[in-house]
Amino acid sequence: xxxxxxxxxxxxxxxxxxxxxxxxxxxxxxxxxxxxxxxxxxxxxxxxxxxxxxxxxxxxxxxxxxxxxxxxxxxxxxxxxxxxxxxxxxxxxxxxxxxxxxxxxxxxxxxxxxxxxxxxxxxxxxxxxxxxxxxxxxxxxxxxxxxxxxxxxxxxxxxxxxxxxxxxxxxxxxxxxxxxxxxxxxxxxxxxxxxxxxxxxxxxxxxxxxxxxxxxxxxxxxxxxxxxxxxxxxxxxxxxxxxxxxxxxxxxxxxxxxxxxxxxxxxxxxxxxxxxxxxxxxxxxxxxxxxxxxxxxxxxxxxxxxxxxxxxxxxxxxxxxxxxxxxxxxxxxxxxxxxxxxxxxxxxxxxxxxxxxxxxxxxxxxxxxxxxxxxxxxxxxxxxxxxxxxxxxxxxxxxxxxxxxxxxxxxxxxxxxxxxxxxxxxxxxxxxxxxxxxxxxxxxxxxxxxxxxxxxxxxxxxxxxxxxxxxxxxxxxxxxxx
Amino acid sequence: xxxxxxxxxxxxxxxxxxxxxxxxxxxxxxxxxxxxxxxxxxxxxxxxxxxxxxxxxxxxxxxxxxxxxxxxxxxxxxxxxxxxxxxxxxxxxxxxxxxxxxxxxxxxxxxxxxxxxxxxxxxxxxxxxxxxxxxxxxxxxxxxxxxxxxxxxxxxxxxxxxxxxxxxxxxxxxxxxxxxxxxxxxxxxxxxxxxxxxxxxxxxxxxxxxxxxxxxxxxxxxxxxxxxxxxxxxxxxxxxxxxxxxxxxxxxxxxxxxxxxxxxxxxxxxxxxxxxxxxxxxxxxxxxxxxxxxxxxxxxxxxxxxxxxxxxxxxxxxxxxxxxxxxxxxxxxxxxxxxxxxxxxxxxxxxxxxxxxxxxxxxxxxxxxxxxxxxxxxxxxxxxxxxxxxxxxxxxxxxxxxxxxxxxxxxxxxxxxxxxxxxxxxxxxxxxxxxxxxxxxxxxxxxxx
Numbered sequence: 033x034x035x036x037x038x039x040x041x042x043x044x045x046x047x048x049x050x051x052x053x054x055x056x057x058x059x060x061x062x063x064x065x066x067x068x069x070x071x072x073x074x075x076x077x078x079x080x081x082x083x084x085x086x087x088x089x090x091x092x093x094x095x096x097x098x099x100x101x102x103x104x105x106x107x108x109x110x111x112x113x114x115x116x117x118x119x120x121x122x123x124x125x126x127x128x129x130x131x132x133x134x135x136x137x138x139x140x141x142x143x144x145x146x147x148x149x150x151x152x153x154x155x156x157x158x159x160x161x162x163x164x165x166x167x168x169x170x171x172x173x174x175x176x177x178x179x180x181x182x183x184x185x186x187x188x189x190x191x192x193x194x195x196x197x198x199x200x201x202x203x204x205x206x207x208x209x210x211x212x213x214x215x216x217x218x219x220x221x222x223x224x225x226x227x228x229x230x231x232x233x234x235x236x237x238x239x240x241x242x243x244x245x246x247x248x249x250x251x252x253x254x255x256x257x258x259x260x261x262x263x264x265x266x267x268x269x270x271x272x273x274x275x276x277x278x279x280x281x282x283x284x285x286x287x288x289x290x291x292x293x294x295x296x297x298x299x300x301x302x303x304x305x306x307x308x309x310x311x312x313x314x315x316x317x318x319x320x321x322x323x324x325x326x327x328x329x330x331x332x333x334x335x336x337x338x339x340x341x342x343x344x345x346x347x348x349x350x351x352x353x354x355x356x357x358x359x360x361x362x363x364x365x366x367x368x369x370x371x372x373x374x375x376x377x378x379x380x381x382x383x384x385x386x387x388x389x390x391x392x393x394x395x396x397x398x399x400x401x402x403x404x405x406x407x408x409x410x411x412x413x414x415x416x417x418x419x420x421x422x423x424x425x426x427x428x429x430x431x432x433x434x435x436x437x438x439x440x441x442x443x444x445x446x447x448x449x450x451x452x453x454x455x456x457x458x459x460x461x462x463x464x465x466x467x468x469x470x471x472x473x474x475x476x477x478x479x480x481x482x483x484x485x486x487x488x489x490x491x492x493x494x495x496x497x498x499x500x501x502x503x504x505x506x507x508x509x510x511x512x513x514x
Numbered sequence: 515x516x517x518x519x520x521x522x523x524x525x526x527x528x529x530x531x532x533x534x535x536x537x538x539x540x541x542x543x544x545x546x547x548x549x550x551x552x553x554x555x556x557x558x559x560x561x562x563x564x565x566x567x568x569x570x571x572x573x574x575x576x577x578x579x580x581x582x583x584x585x586x587x588x589x590x591x592x593x594x595x596x597x598x599x600x601x602x603x604x605x606x607x608x609x610x611x612x613x614x615x616x617x618x619x620x621x622x623x624x625x626x627x628x629x630x631x632x633x634x635x636x637x638x639x640x641x642x643x644x645x646x647x648x649x650x651x652x653x654x655x656x657x658x659x660x661x662x663x664x665x666x667x668x669x670x671x672x673x674x675x676x677x678x679x680x681x682x683x684x685x686x687x688x689x690x691x692x693x694x695x696x697x698x699x700x701x702x703x704x705x706x707x708x709x710x711x712x713x714x715x716x717x718x719x720x721x722x723x724x725x726x727x728x729x730x731x732x733x734x735x736x737x738x739x740x741x742x743x744x745x746x747x748x749x750x751x752x753x754x755x756x757x758x759x760x761x762x763x764x765x766x767x768x769x770x771x772x773x774x775x776x777x778x779x780x781x782x783x784x785x786x787x788x789x790x791x792x793x794x795x796x797x798x799x800x801x802x803x804x805x806x807x808x809x810x811x812x813x814x815x816x817x818x819x820x821x822x823x824x825x826x827x828x829x830x831x832x833x834x835x836x837x838x839x840x841x842x843x844x845x846x847x848x849x850x851x852x853x854x855x856x857x858x859x860x861x862x863x864x865x866x867x868x869x870x871x872x873x874x875x876x877x878x879x880x881x882x883x884x885x886x887x888x889x890x891x892x893x894x895x896x897x898x899x900x901x902x903x904x905x906x907x908x909x910x911x912x913x914x915x916x917x918x919x920x921x922x923x924x925x926x927x928x929x930x931x932x933x934x935x936x937x938x939x940x941x942x943x944x945x946x947x948x949x950x951x952x953x954x955x956x957x958x959x960x961x962x963x
Contacts, residue, residue, distance in 0.1 A: 080601075085775055090608055092601045094581040095854045096594065097567075108553075112561040116584040129562045132638060167604050190776045226776045226897065235777065235897040275902070277925065277961035278745035308553070310663050310698055312705065388563060425892040427904070431663075431698055431707040432737075434921050436891035436904035458893035458902040458923050460961075510893070510902040510923025512959045514747050 040201045041149055041213035044074045048118040052146040055205045058120070059144045062104050062127035063207060065134035069105040069368065070127075071206040071346060074118065075387040079198035080163055084174040086190060087182075092167065099387035102126040105369050106134040108307075112390040147209040152349045153342040155335045156243035161217040162197040165246040170195050173221075173249070177259045181225050184263040187270065189233075190226040193259075195219070204347035212347035217243050218338065218494060220483060223259050227266035234272070236265030237440070238422075240481025242338045258481070265422060265441050268453045275442065275457035275511025281417035282459065282504045283410055283445065287478035288423055290497030293328055293398050294486065295426040295435035296463040301355050301363070302381075302393040302488075303370030305430050312433030312464050313361065321361045322467030325403050328356040330365055332380055332396030338482040339397035339496035343380070346391050350380035355398075356467070367393045385491040395486060399498030403473025407501040410472045412448040418509055419443045419450045420459070433463040458510040466507060474501030518542045518566075518685070522586075523677040529592060530572050531679065533599040537573040537613050539678040539813070542566070543853050546634070547670030550641035552649055558664055560638055569853035572598050576607035582854035613813070614835040614845060619682040620816040623809040626686075627802045630716040634671025634689035641667040644693060644723050651727030652697035652708075658738065659731050663696035663707060669717075674808075682814040690805070691717050695727050699734035708734025713946060715803050733887070736908065740918035742962040743909060749883035750924055750958045751876055751910070754941060756886050757950035761795060761866050763928060764788075765948075767896045768822055768830075769848070769859040770837025779899035779929055780828060788828045789932035792869060795823040797832065799847060799862030806863040806947030812851025817862055820846060826933075832859050866950040869938025873952045876937045878913040884960055885910055886924065899928035905960075922962040931955050 044050045055072060062070040081093045100123055101114035111133035113126035162170070177193045197219040204212045220241035227234050238261040240254065249255045284292060305311035313321070322328070332350025334340050341350050346368050354362045366374070367382030370393055383394040411419060419442060426437030438458045443450040479498035486495040523540045530538035544566040551559035568591075569582035579602035583594050636644075649665035669691045677683035694711035710730035712721035752760065764780075772778035780788065789795075799817025801807050811817055813835055821829045831841065834849035834857045850860035877885060886907040893902040902925040908915045939952030 088608055089604075089606045090611075091856050092579040092605050093854060093856065094579070094598060094601055096583040096585060098584055109557050110559050110561075112559070114563060116565050116567070126562075130560075133557055133560050167601065171604060171606075192775065228776065233776070233779075233781075233897055235895070275925075277923075277959045279963055308661070308663070310661060310705070310707070388565070390559075390561065427890040427892070429707070429888075429890060431705045432740075432920065434890070434904065434906070436893070436923070438891055438893040438902065455898070455900055456893065456895055456902065457925065458891050458904055460891075460904040460921055460923050462921060508742075508921065508923060508961050508963070510904070510925050510959075510961045512902075512925045512927075514745050514959045514961070 040215045041203060041211065043076065043201050044203050054120055055146050056144050058123045058127050059207050061124060062102055062131050065131050067104045067106045067131060067134040069207055071103050071204055073101040073345065073387055074203040075099055075200065077198055077200040081194060081196045082167060082170050082174065083194035084178055085192045087178050089171045089174055101387040102130045103390050104130040104134055108373055109133040110369065110390055114387050144207050145209050146205065146211060150210050150212045150343065150347055150349065152212060153333055155333065155340050155342055156217060158217055158245050160245060161199050162219045162246040163199055173255060177223055177255060180256060180259045181263045184260060185227065185267050187227045187229050187267060188225055188263055189228045192224040194222050206347060210347055212343045214342045219244065221249055221255060221258060223262040225262045225266040227270055229270050232270050234266050234269035236262045236269065238262040239483045242336050242482040243340060244336050268441065272453040272455045274513040275454040276418065276509055277511045277514045279506050279508050281414050282507050282509065283414060283417060283419045284499060284502050285421035286474065286476045286499055286501050288480040288497065289420060290399050290480060290499035291423050291426045291437050293400060293499065294395060294497050295428040295437055296461060296466050297328055297355060298330065298395045298398045299428050300430055300433060300463050301365055303364045303366040303374060304393050306364050307370045307374050311430050317361050319361050320359050321464050322356050322359040323470040324359040325473045326356055326359050326467050326470055327401040329354050330395050330398045334397055337397050337479065337496045338484065338494045341396065344382045345384045346382035348378045348380045348382060350396060353379045365393045365395060367391050383493050385493055389491050392488060394488065394493050395495050397479065397496035397498065399477065399479060400500060402475050402477035402500045405472045405474050407474045407476050410474055410501050410503050411445060411450055413472065414445045414503065415447060417445040419445050428463065434460060435463050436460045454511065459507055460510060461507045466504065469505045470502055471505045472503040476500050518544050518673055518675040520675060520683065523675055523683065526570060526591065526595065527677060527679050529595045530570065530599065533596045534574065535572040535599050536575050537679045539571045539613065541569045541851060541853055542675040543672060545670060545672035547668060548635055548638065548641060549666060549668045550638055550645055551664050551666040552642055552645045553664035554662055555646060555650065557642055567853045570595065570598055571856060572602045573612065574599060574602045576609055576611050577602050577605040578611050579605055580854065580856045610836055610839040613678055613680055614815055616680045618815050620810060623684055624800065626800065626807045626809055628686060628688040628715055628807060630689055632717040634669055636669040636717065641669065648693055648695045648723035648727035651724045652695055652731035655728060655731040656735055658699045658701050658735060659697050660700045661698040663698065665695040667693045676814055678814055684810055684814060686809050689715055691720055693720060693723060693726055695730040697731050697734050699738050701738045706734050706737035713805060715805060737906065737918050740906060740920035742921050743919050743960065744963055745961045747957050747959050749880045749954060749956055751880065751883065751885045751952060751954045753885065753887050754943065754950055754952055756889050757953045758948045759889060761864060761950050762948050763894050764795065764932065765822065765832060765861045765864050768832055770831055770833040770841060771859055772896055773831060774837050774840040777897050779897065783828050784831065786828060787826050789823050789826040790935045791826040792938055793823055793826050793932065793935055794821055794867040796821055796867060797861045797864045801863045804863040811847045812849035812857045815845055815847045815849065817847040832861060834859050861948065864948045865942060866938065868940045868942040868951045871937050871939055873939050873941055876939055876952055876954050877910055877915060879937060880910045881912060883910045885915060901926050901928050901931065922960055924958050924960055926958040
C-alpha cells in the first residue's frame with residue numbers, strides 16, 4: 033500500500049489539491065442562503081473482480097471511481113449535487129445547485145472554520161487488503177474451489193465462484209468544521225453450485241467476507257467451508273419435497289436467517305420513516321413489540337465486519353444502538369438530518385452508496401442477543417413445523433409492516449426432529465408482531481459470514497445480520513403444498 | 515452535458531493496441547439529470563447529477579478483461595489501459611471469447627426517436643410544480659389520505675459512444691422523464707401506501723400529474739382493511755404491472771448466460787411448448803421512442819424484434835455473441851453492457867401480446883380467487899422455476915372483487931404457471947420497458963392463515 037493511502041485525510045489534498053481554505057470557501061458558498069447544515073463528501077474507490085465458471089477463470093474487471101457530493105440541508109429539505117470531476121470549479125457549481133432548496137431570505141451564515149479530524153474507531157487496520165494479493169493467487173483459489181465442489185459429489189455440474197475486493201477512501205467535511213476521513217476495505221467470496229441428477233436440477237450458494245485481509249479466507253480454510261456448504265445445499269435440494277403452505281411453527285437457524293430482523297424490525301426503525309410517521313413502528317417507542325426473550329441491537333462497531341464503519345458517511349462515529357430491549361421498543365436509527373428534526377442524537381447510521389447519493393438512515397450489523405436454550409432443545413420442542421437454515425433475500429413494506437424473506441434451505445420438523453428437505457419458500461409476517469411470537473431463543477448467536485447488501489431508495493450498502501436459533505410460534509410459510 | 519469526443523475513443527483503441535491487446539471495445543457514457551421531490555406540498559429534495567465514465571473490454575487473444583474509470587486525463591488513462599491489458603493476460607483463455615462477427619455490425623443506424631425537444635432536463639421550479647400537482651390530487655382525493663411519502667419528478671439525458679477495434683463506431687442519445695407518487699391512507703389505526711407512476715422518453719408522453727396522483731391514492735385506499743385469507747389453491751389474476759414481473763422472469767430464464775451455465779428451467783426447450791397456446795411474448799429493441807429501444811446493443815450489433823414465445827412455443831433465446839457461440843446459435847442483438855462489466859444479456863422492450871378479454875371479464879370468470887396488486891420479495895428460482903412471493907391484492911368471490919387481502923404468499927412453478935395462463939387481457943399499456951396485459955393463472959397455492 034502506498035503512503036498516500038495509509039493517511040486518508042491527506043489523500044484528497046495530495047491528489048486533487050484540496051485544502052482547508054478550499055473547503056471553507058465551498059461550504060461558505062453553499063451556506064449563502066439560509067441553510068442549517070452543509071457537507072462535502074469526497075470518495076475515491078478502486079475495485080477488482082475476478083470470476084470463474086465452467087472451470088475457467090473467465091472474467092476479470094477493474095473499476096476506478098471518484099467524485100464529490102455537496103449537500104445542503106434546510107429544515108427538512110435537502111439539496112444535493114455531485115460531480116465526478118473533483119475540481120474547485122465543479123464543486124462551486126455543485127454548491128450553487130445544492131443551495132437552491134434553502135430560502136433566499138436570512139442572514140449570511142458565519143464563516144466556517146475547519147477543525148481537527150473527529151475521533152473515530154479503528155475497526156479495520158489491515159496490513160494489506162486483498163487488492164494487494166496477486167491476482168494469480170486469487171485466480172488459483174477460485175480454481176481450487178471449483179475442484180473441491182466437483183469432488184464433493186459427481187452430481188455437481190457447474191460451479192460459479194467470484195472474488196470481489198475494493199478499497200474506498202472517503203472524507204467528509206461539514207459546516208460545523210468537522211472533518212473525518214476513512215479508508216474502507218471490503219471483500220467478498222461467493223460460491224454458487226449447480227447440481228443435476230438427471231431428474232432434477234438445483235442450486236446452492238454460500239459466501240462471506242468483510243473488511244478483512246485475504247488470509248481471512250485461507251485461515252481455517254473458510255473458502256472450503258463456503259464451497260462445501262454451497263455444494264451440500266445444491267445436493268440436498270435435489271431430494272427436496274414441496275414446501276408446506278400456511279401458518280406454522282418455524283425454527284430459524286443461527287446467522288444469516290437474522291435477515292428476519294433486518295426486514296421485520298430494522299427498516300421500520302429507521303429515523304426517516306418515523307419522523308414522517310410512515311412506518312408501522314411510528315410513535316411506538318416504549319411499547320412491547322416482541323417477546324421478553326428478544327433483545328435486538330444494531331452495532332456498527334464490530335471489528336472487521338461487512339456492516340461496520342469507523343465513521344458513517346456523514347462523519348459520525350458508528351455506535352451500538354439498542355432497538356428492542358427485552359421485548360420493548362427502545363430506539364431508532366438516525367442520520368443527522370432526521371436526528372436534528374426529531375431532536376434526538378445521531379446514532380452513526382447515516383450512510384450512502386457513493387458520492388452520487390445523499391445519506392439516509394441505514395442499518396449496519398443488526399442482530400439478536402443470545403438466550404438460554406440450546407439449538408437441540410429448540411428443535412426437539414416442535415412437534416410439527418419448519419426448520420429454515422439458509423435464506424436468499426427479503427423485503428418489507430414499511431407502511432403496513434408486512435415483510436418477506438425467502439428460505440433456500442429448509443427441512444420439515446416432525447416429532448422434534450429435522451427430517452426431509454423442502455423446496456425454497458417465502459415466509460411472510462407482520463413486523464410489529466412477529467417477534468411477540470418468539471417462544472425460545474438459543475444460546476448460539478452467530479453473525480452472518482459477510483454477504484449482505486441492503487437496498488433502499490435505489491441505494492445499496494453492505495450490511496450484516498445475526499441471530500441465535502429461535503422458535504417462532506406462527507408465521508406464514510409460502511410453499512405449494514396446501 | 516459534456517459532449518463525448520469520438521476522437522477519444524479512437525485514441526483509447528490505439529492505446530490498447532500499443533499495450534498489446536489483440537482486440538478491444540470502448541464505451542463512453544455521459545449523463546445529466548435532475549430529481550425533484552416534494553412531500554406534503556413542500557420541497558423535500560433536489561438532486562442534480564452529472565456523470566461521465568469510460569469502460570473498455572480488452573482481449574489478449576482468447577483472454578479478456580473489463581475495466582472502467584472516471585479519470586479522463588490522458589496520462590491516467592494510459593496507466594489504466596496498460597493495467598487492463600495486464601489483467602486480461604491473467605485470465606484463462608476461453609475459446610468462445612471475442613468480439614462479434616464483424617459482418618453483423620450495422621452499416622447505418624436507425625433513428626429511434628429516443629430524445630425529445632426538452633433535451634431531458636426540466637427546470638427545478640417546473641419539476642417541483644408537476645410533483646406538487648400530482649401529490650395534491652392524491653391528498654385531496656379522500657379524507658383517509660392522511661400522509662405521504664411524497665412525489666418525485668425526475669428528468670435526465672444521456673449519451674452513449676461505442677467503438678471497437680474491428681471498425682465499428684456508433685453513438686446515440688436518449689432522454690427520460692418520470693413522475694411517481696406515494697400517498698398513505700389510514701383508517702382504524704392501520705396505514706397503507708399506494709404508488710403509481712408514469713415514465714416516458716418524451717415529456718409530452720407522460721400521463722397528466724393529476725391522473726397519476728388520483729390512481730396512486732385509489733391504490734392506497736383499496737388496500738385499507740386488508741386481512742389474511744385461509745390457505746387455499748385457487749385461480750390467481752395478476753394486474754398488468756404484476757404480470758410484467760412474470761414475463762421478465764421468463765425472459766431471464768431464456769437468456770443465454772443462464773442457459774449455458776445450466777442455471778435455467780428452459781434448458782433444451784427450444785421448439786417446445788413452454789406456455790399455453792394463447793401466449794406470445796415479444797422482445798423488440800426497435801420500437802420508436804420505446805423505453806428499452808436502442809439502435810445497437812452492448813456489442814455493436816443491431817437490435818431486433820423477435821418472438822421469444824409464439825403460441826406457447828419457445829422460439830428463441832436472448833443471446834449475446836459469447837452465449838450464442840457457446841450454444842451454437844446466432845446472437846440476437848440482446849447484449850447489454852454497463853460501463854464496468856463484461857456484456858451480459860437483457861431484453862429490450864419486452865411484452866406479452868394482448869388477448870381478447872377485458873379485465874372485468876377475467877375477474878368475472880373467477881368463482882373464488884385472488885386479484886394480485888402488489889408483490890414483494892425475491893422468491894423466484896430461475897434454475898428450477900420454483901416461485902413463492904409475498905402478495906397483497908383483492909379477494910374475488912363469485913366473479914366480483916370483495917375485500918383487500920395481505921400477508922399472504924402465492925406459490926407455484928413457472929413451468930406450470932405459464933402452461934396454466936387461462937386468459938389474457940386486452941389492456942396492454944407501456945409503462946416501463948417490460949409490459950403485460952392482465953393475466954389469469956388457473957391455479958396457484960395461496961398461503962395465509
